[in-house]
Amino acid sequence: MPGKIRTAQSVSLDIPASEQPYLHNRWHPDIPSIASVKPGETVRIECLDWTGGQIGNNDSADDVRDVDLTRIHYLTGPFDVEGSEPGDLLVVHITDIQPLDHSPWGFTGIFARDNGGGFLDRHYPRAAKAIWDLDGIYCTSRHIPGVRFAGLVHAGILGCAPSAAVLAEWNRREAELVGACAQSHPGQVVALAPLATNAHAGAADGELRARIAGEGARTIPGRPEHGGNVDINNISRGSTTYLPVLVPGAKFSVGDLHFSQGDGEISFCGAIEMAGTISIRFDLIKNGMEERAIKSPVYRPGDVAQQFGPSRYLTFEGFSVDEAGRQHFLDATVAYRQACLGAIEYLKQFGYSGEQIYLLLSCAPVRGSIAGIVDVPNACTTLGIPMDIFDFDVSVEAERVPRSLAPCPVADPRVR
Amino acid sequence: MPGKIRTAQSVSLDIPASEQPYLHNRWHPDIPSIASVKPGETVRIECLDWTGGQIGNNDSADDVRDVDLTRIHYLTGPFDVEGSEPGDLLVVHITDIQPLDHSPWGFTGIFARDNGGGFLDRHYPRAAKAIWDLDGIYCTSRHIPGVRFAGLVHAGILGCAPSAAVLAEWNRREAELVGACAQSHPGQVVALAPLATNAHAGAADGELRARIAGEGARTIPGRPEHGGNVDINNISRGSTTYLPVLVPGAKFSVGDLHFSQGDGEISFCGAIEMAGTISIRFDLIKNGMEERAIKSPVYRPGDVAQQFGPSRYLTFEGFSVDEAGRQHFLDATVAYRQACLGAIEYLKQFGYSGEQIYLLLSCAPVRGSIAGIVDVPNACTTLGIPMDIFDFDVSVEAERVPRSLAPCPVADPRVR
Amino acid sequence: MPGKIRTAQSVSLDIPASEQPYLHNRWHPDIPSIASVKPGETVRIECLDWTGGQIGNNDSADDVRDVDLTRIHYLTGPFDVEGSEPGDLLVVHITDIQPLDHSPWGFTGIFARDNGGGFLDRHYPRAAKAIWDLDGIYCTSRHIPGVRFAGLVHAGILGCAPSAAVLAEWNRREAELVGACAQSHPGQVVALAPLATNAHAGAADGELRARIAGEGARTIPGRPEHGGNVDINNISRGSTTYLPVLVPGAKFSVGDLHFSQGDGEISFCGAIEMAGTISIRFDLIKNGMEERAIKSPVYRPGDVAQQFGPSRYLTFEGFSVDEAGRQHFLDATVAYRQACLGAIEYLKQFGYSGEQIYLLLSCAPVRGSIAGIVDVPNACTTLGIPMDIFDFDVSVEAERVPRSLAPCPVADPRVR
Amino acid sequence: MPGKIRTAQSVSLDIPASEQPYLHNRWHPDIPSIASVKPGETVRIECLDWTGGQIGNNDSADDVRDVDLTRIHYLTGPFDVEGSEPGDLLVVHITDIQPLDHSPWGFTGIFARDNGGGFLDRHYPRAAKAIWDLDGIYCTSRHIPGVRFAGLVHAGILGCAPSAAVLAEWNRREAELVGACAQSHPGQVVALAPLATNAHAGAADGELRARIAGEGARTIPGRPEHGGNVDINNISRGSTTYLPVLVPGAKFSVGDLHFSQGDGEISFCGAIEMAGTISIRFDLIKNGMEERAIKSPVYRPGDVAQQFGPSRYLTFEGFSVDEAGRQHFLDATVAYRQACLGAIEYLKQFGYSGEQIYLLLSCAPVRGSIAGIVDVPNACTTLGIPMDIFDFDVSVEAERVPRSLAPCPVADPRVR
Incomplete structure (x- = not known):
């Protein structure tokens, strides 16, 4: 038994x-x-x-x-x-x-x-x-x-x-x-x-x-x-x-x-x-x-996972042109960084600090995909954020209302 | 009206x-x-x-x-x-x-x-x-x-x-x-x-x-x-x-x-x-x-898409070590190439040519994900293949039986 | 060819x-x-x-x-x-x-x-x-x-x-x-x-x-x-x-x-x-x-269908006690009718007529399930409504705001 | 804290x-x-x-x-x-x-x-x-x-x-x-x-x-x-x-x-x-x-559940005509019973006893739906069985091979 x-x-x-x-x-x-x-x-x-x-x-x-x-x-x-x-x-x-x-x-x-x-x-x-x-x-x-x-x-x-x-x-x-x-x-x-x-x-x-x-x-x-x-x-x-x-x-x-x-x-x-x-x-x-x-x-993968519905993912596109405007060759890593940065700027509008979104994109069930990897010189990647994890509406159509959200702790640089 | x-x-x-x-x-x-x-x-x-x-x-x-x-x-x-x-x-x-x-x-x-x-x-x-x-x-x-x-x-x-x-x-x-x-x-x-x-x-x-x-x-x-x-x-x-x-x-x-x-x-x-x-x-x-x-x-995305069930995706991992054994630094593009190459070798066992699988991975509803992008020096990407698109069982557990599959056309190199 | x-x-x-x-x-x-x-x-x-x-x-x-x-x-x-x-x-x-x-x-x-x-x-x-x-x-x-x-x-x-x-x-x-x-x-x-x-x-x-x-x-x-x-x-x-x-x-x-x-x-x-x-x-x-x-x-079924995410279905329970308070014996049909009636009363709050919701429940992708069929004397059925088909929030938590919605045509009884 | x-x-x-x-x-x-x-x-x-x-x-x-x-x-x-x-x-x-x-x-x-x-x-x-x-x-x-x-x-x-x-x-x-x-x-x-x-x-x-x-x-x-x-x-x-x-x-x-x-x-x-x-x-x-x-x-419902893919559900239709051939009026309960009985006969082919399937349909993640409830006199219900819960292929196309499966305990009637 x-x-x-x-x-x-x-x-x-x-x-x-x-x-x-x-x-x-x-x-x-x-x-x-x-x-x-x-x-x-x-x-x-x-x-x-x-x-x-x-x-x-x-x-x-x-x-x-x-x-x-x-x-x-x-x-x-x-x-x-x-x-x-x-x-x-x-x-x-x-x-x-x-x-x-x-x-x-x-x-x-x-x-x-x-x-x-x-x-x-x-x-x-x-x-x-x-x-x-x-x-x-x-x-x-x-x-x-x-x-x-x-x-x-x-x-x-x-x-x-x-x-x-x-x-x-x-x-x-x-x-x-x-x-x-x-x-x-x-x-x-x-x-x-x-x-x-x-x-x-x-x-x-x-x-x-x-x-x-x-x-x-x-x-x-x-x-x-x-x-x-x-x-x-x-x-x-x-x-x-x-x-x-x-x-x-x-x-x-x-x-x-x-x-x-x-x-x-x-x-x-x-x-x-x-x-x-x-x-x-x-x-x-x-x-x-x-x-x-x-x-x-x-x-x-297992057959048990969150199911948000595909249309519930607000998805950011990122290409292999870096923050300084420099062109990289089919670099999916640079491209994914751009998708992340775009998402952060977007979500800051709802009252978060950049660090809060950076933390959130790291740990929440966001999806990073390799969309196109052959269209020289730009790799295209996407970052999908399930909107249903938020208590409020974060869609593009949502009204931007000022929100006062508690911050996350950020440390001062270490003095050496 | x-x-x-x-x-x-x-x-x-x-x-x-x-x-x-x-x-x-x-x-x-x-x-x-x-x-x-x-x-x-x-x-x-x-x-x-x-x-x-x-x-x-x-x-x-x-x-x-x-x-x-x-x-x-x-x-x-x-x-x-x-x-x-x-x-x-x-x-x-x-x-x-x-x-x-x-x-x-x-x-x-x-x-x-x-x-x-x-x-x-x-x-x-x-x-x-x-x-x-x-x-x-x-x-x-x-x-x-x-x-x-x-x-x-x-x-x-x-x-x-x-x-x-x-x-x-x-x-x-x-x-x-x-x-x-x-x-x-x-x-x-x-x-x-x-x-x-x-x-x-x-x-x-x-x-x-x-x-x-x-x-x-x-x-x-x-x-x-x-x-x-x-x-x-x-x-x-x-x-x-x-x-x-x-x-x-x-x-x-x-x-x-x-x-x-x-x-x-x-x-x-x-x-x-x-x-x-x-x-x-x-x-x-x-x-x-x-x-x-x-x-x-x-x-x-739209709310209408194929639904295979997550556990129906046989998923290959790829890291930023290239085919020659050379280590790249957090290069998701190299990593995704390895996942693709691994999938091709795997599926050849079922009777396909390399070109056939290369074509198939390009056009079938396979999923390319950025799994880990921070673990120096290896980016980790994954390639998920929905097993249900095949007429036969392509799981790891499946018996490998010799199959004689019709080929795809491959062109001789152009003479210049 | x-x-x-x-x-x-x-x-x-x-x-x-x-x-x-x-x-x-x-x-x-x-x-x-x-x-x-x-x-x-x-x-x-x-x-x-x-x-x-x-x-x-x-x-x-x-x-x-x-x-x-x-x-x-x-x-x-x-x-x-x-x-x-x-x-x-x-x-x-x-x-x-x-x-x-x-x-x-x-x-x-x-x-x-x-x-x-x-x-x-x-x-x-x-x-x-x-x-x-x-x-x-x-x-x-x-x-x-x-x-x-x-x-x-x-x-x-x-x-x-x-x-x-x-x-x-x-x-x-x-x-x-x-x-x-x-x-x-x-x-x-x-x-x-x-x-x-x-x-x-x-x-x-x-x-x-x-x-x-x-x-x-x-x-x-x-x-x-x-x-x-x-x-x-x-x-x-x-x-x-x-x-x-x-x-x-x-x-x-x-x-x-x-x-x-x-x-x-x-x-x-x-x-x-x-x-x-x-x-x-x-x-x-x-x-x-x-x-x-x-x-x-x-x-x-086919593998292509709408995907709303399970938590996006507002679901009404219906039991085999009819509108007049009469108890029926494990009657899933009566039970499903109650779930439908409950959903209609609920959605009327958002500005619809009863006929409009009756039409909508008939044709929209709502799910009718047999939940429990053995708990004498009550069959329990459920009716799930995908909230994402609405332009506005119809959740239980949503504020009820007066809406003036255009009606559907309703015919006068036929004179014989 | x-x-x-x-x-x-x-x-x-x-x-x-x-x-x-x-x-x-x-x-x-x-x-x-x-x-x-x-x-x-x-x-x-x-x-x-x-x-x-x-x-x-x-x-x-x-x-x-x-x-x-x-x-x-x-x-x-x-x-x-x-x-x-x-x-x-x-x-x-x-x-x-x-x-x-x-x-x-x-x-x-x-x-x-x-x-x-x-x-x-x-x-x-x-x-x-x-x-x-x-x-x-x-x-x-x-x-x-x-x-x-x-x-x-x-x-x-x-x-x-x-x-x-x-x-x-x-x-x-x-x-x-x-x-x-x-x-x-x-x-x-x-x-x-x-x-x-x-x-x-x-x-x-x-x-x-x-x-x-x-x-x-x-x-x-x-x-x-x-x-x-x-x-x-x-x-x-x-x-x-x-x-x-x-x-x-x-x-x-x-x-x-x-x-x-x-x-x-x-x-x-x-x-x-x-x-x-x-x-x-x-x-x-x-x-x-x-x-x-x-x-x-x-x-x-919660947003976490099994996901089998809709096409992985083998689905049995049941109508409100009972086992004795008697016609009932829009009786979803009778109809669901027929779907269950049909599924049992089907799955017995793979080596199970009727009691085993009866137990399995009761507890496994099968889906019971009310398909049509208005087409007099027949209610139509469906019972969907996720084929992926079985170790072997139970599709209609699957070869029927004799299997010797261990039984479940069944009790003799009580002597009073």
Whole structure:
């Protein structure tokens, strides 16, 4: 008789993340496995929020401004999946994700330009924050009045450990980019090299720990070989992801749970970040990478999601001409930035600050689409905003009435 | 008593496009208006396919290979909208789009790499073609067996004429790009300068015609100031687009009708291109650009679209690491290319050629999303394919059975 | 090379329906077939509106009040489908439905209680009418201001001819009901017996015509053996219906096209009735009735429909306690009537007359659901109204502001 | 700073329901309130399953067969809502519903014809049962293999206490029905009169308790004046229901939580019945019954639900001709029964027993619609089954392969 679903790993909100041995914040094949799961089994896995608890439920953005980005992405794992071998596909079917019952809140942040930054940091260089209260499947924020929506709860990070060869390739190509950009993008963080400071290698200690700290890949980027920090908002309840297995046992890890996130997660700390519990049913497709011709993660969204009706999305077009009027060649990233900036100017009319909308576009269920990618020189992207998340009418036709909305906290620049 | 909807302009499939004076293929403020419409009025406007009839309903891709890209985008217009002035927003509500009744077919093409190219031209350099039979709201192709879907019929191009100042800015910035790329991208067409050859300035003649031919902006790119060739597939029936008005009378033009198109239109001639009739109800928001804070087109999709269920989309992830293993910095364009390439390799398993899938991803209702745009150095994009458009099961779980599918025509390279 | 889709039968708006030999208004196995279609073939079939042109595009409801209900449901057909035999399933895949191009309007009527009646005729005994202007996929009515919606265009009637045995059974059981109700429902039309008056038997003449007129089943009810007048609004574009074949050749007929209809079609002449063209692709499943265990029609809706978002439906609950406070036993029909009456009282607050809402609930895309059918003695049904079809806010929270809306024509009772 | 959501009332799975003083199983104005909530506040309320724990997680249907139907519907409440008075509308916004964490299972039952019965009890007179394992938002049953779906979790019962006058009216009209049916429906339970046996009046004792037991309305039927046992499956997470307030304080009660239910809940114990926790945010619209013209409950569904795509619903038509070939007059209840019976015969082909499908149609997300309610004499209803809940293809086109599926428990008739 099936009973209650097994919790494969719990976490503590009271012990520092760096001291919890079933967490880690680097990708490396040799981080010790913490538990084993069977194909066909559903287990619950608890996760900390991605900062490991650095951000507080309060009305100051100083903690966001001062966040220590070497102490992030404490993932729960790695888990061995019985019988898995390199070349298999690990099937990750998410049956539920919930905030921790005793912690029904989350946060969205704008990082300061000189400590983390984000998609629009040239426009919004100061740190800002919004705290969200989670009420069942809905959320509201005292820092962004007038909006309320159901979250498409998801895991920002999920993936299997890289093999040594894959890890070496990551380090090679990212170092190459850093080198190539040293002159063209001076001072810009284009990629993060391995860093021993605050590396958490789970239960590894001694020499192993030192080696992992020295070689382990940073967790910020998603990567094609295994997924990782993909920040895909519809890898949600009911979704099924097919992950390449690169090491014996798969060594699956998960973390960075999001109550909600817009396409792009544009403010970088842009989802509604939370600690929570994810329930996963694992399966294996033996030799699936070759037999199914899958080299990068593939997924099917769940069949449960918000439904706003397509005509309820006010949609902004963005092209690859940048803010300074400079023409870029089929650059969808520049184009999406323009769509975001257009939406911000539009929504400011209703009484919000730019930071509030920047936060909102990052975390609300907005849709970012690649419309046209071939019409030289302009990529065309779109940003769709579901109007029904607002308490008032934000359509083009709506009358603009002065509204006095409470602000979100914005931090003064740090004095060094 | 309202009667039949007025046809504001019809076109001929028998007269060369260049000889039909109500068509034009450049953007310029001085192309003579062909008719006037009133705010509140719905009119029908006929349009040629974007090549003006260069492609035939046959089984050879030679016409696609040999297409003359100086003779494209014959737009119907410009139409004056009564009372419109610069600074207004022109409201374009599409109430219907239909293929021409006596021409129920369309085409999708892959251009040869040396004549047009496309998103994947390094991988698929040869021209290829698929002819689609339009059966009501559905389409099938003898060149891509095993698929059938309803089209989200839309207009690829719609926009108002640029002012002289806007036109000058377009020419300036695009020329700047061409200059900047001359060394970095030798031989690559990064933007198209004004070109007198085959310029069609509508009813203009003499000196005016020569001036328009010399100054007029090419129609390939969409542009932020007015929209134009945005290739957004949900600017479909029921959609409402708010277009900046830049010249007195608005001078609205429309064309490049698509029976269906995937996000990105990746093969460039990637939609199901067709001649057809669009019905538009026009309205005006006076001084809307300032009072609504809208500088680039904004739209609301229609409330009628295909509904596949989110879990029916098999979704491929793509990251900004290119085919050669080179790391790019937050480049969503590179990332989307990887998602497309992954999908092609996957679907080849079911019996298709690469060209067939390349064509299919271009024109079928696939979804391209910007998932994460801040996780340095990897942008993450996704490509979702609705599995229900296939006659057979293409899920990851599906058994791979050998299928012998009829091919699409692929042209030998042109001998020069 | 496929060409234009063949029109299997056209109709005339100028010749009286009763004189067009490819129409018929009775169900009988011996009505002569008018044409033959092949499995796999798509054909277009034109249809008159269900009254055969009795209702005019004007502002009087007198024609609705005086409608001759012996001259209705002129169906186009019957068509032989090659190879079909009793026991097969005829697969009817609708690829398109359009209003006749030169007749872009439709009508919705409330019949007078003493001539046709309807679901709420005790409350609204007088005839009323709304004319709808069809603008592409959208419709509006000068008689019901403030609403606009896209139609889910469908065929009210489609079915194969009954066999002689099935026809006899229909006549038996309906006569039995008439007999049983003669005392319990005096004066109420509970079913319609065969009637020679104005019977139209297609091309039949002489004795055959007389026999058909004498025996032929009336077309008002849908019937389980073949479907017929089912008035199911999502047998629309893209739908596939599996129809039992009861006679050699199938003898398929179709008519009663609706631009839109709410669940229940409550005012009886409740859809937006129109003349139009339907495109159907036919197929056969040999011996499908037995091998697929299908005795009554089964269908799959199309994948293209309006999408309002579930939370945009204001939904009224109705229970089987009637207007007089009388308790009925699990009577879903009584329950649905209460939901309709509740919705009418609610929407009257916004300035409409009861007749206007009665018409609107009949034809707009409202959803009627059977919620609970087992909680003795009350069946519970619901009526969901998509709020987005209104120009103004009709939510419970909306402020009630006095609105002066133009009325719909209502006819004085006929003097006899 | 908002904290964890307050639990307004918890329940025990270990103490008999009849001994928990915050539960009641009759509707009466004088059942003592158990707690008070404020408008604007969200609270959690725990509920037992509707049988108060009579059914076990095992493989015998004997407990369903022998269920004591005088001991059901133990509702949690009544709750006073501060400031509410008769004539107000109580706004019930459900923000979450979850099964009790330590009890992740539910059940669906077919009652024996002589003890409860159900919609198809003449066809399936024996008791049967399915146990469902709840895995996050999904469920599966060892008793109905081959299906798996996400639940649209909802509350079967919610309503405010009746006033004395409303209660008297209920008792009057239901007694009248019982009287009227005594001859026409001998032996049939058409309504349930007040019954002292096992009446649970919450904390009431002594005389008050006796009076409530003698007068209190039974909870089985939903009723138009207050809602109650409406069994509407989309009164789910995110829904907002507007309930008439009939007594000072509103006296709101809730219970009968369902993990999932099909339209109609046809087997009577037809939902996936469970114990759980519901989170509700309350609000008030003062004098809303008159000012909003609402006499019966009205609701808006939530915006989060399963999305299968309309074309994924295999839909059965049912008409008001009964199993014996008898014609009924516009009887939607008879019609819906035929649709259900047709679906059962169809799905039996895939290896299921009739009881299994009867259970499945009761609890899976099937859609029951009122298609046409005016085409005398046949009401037409439809039953849509989402094909994607099955592990295998159940389309009409699917090959019928013999499957050996594990059965569900069916109980032998009780010997008396």
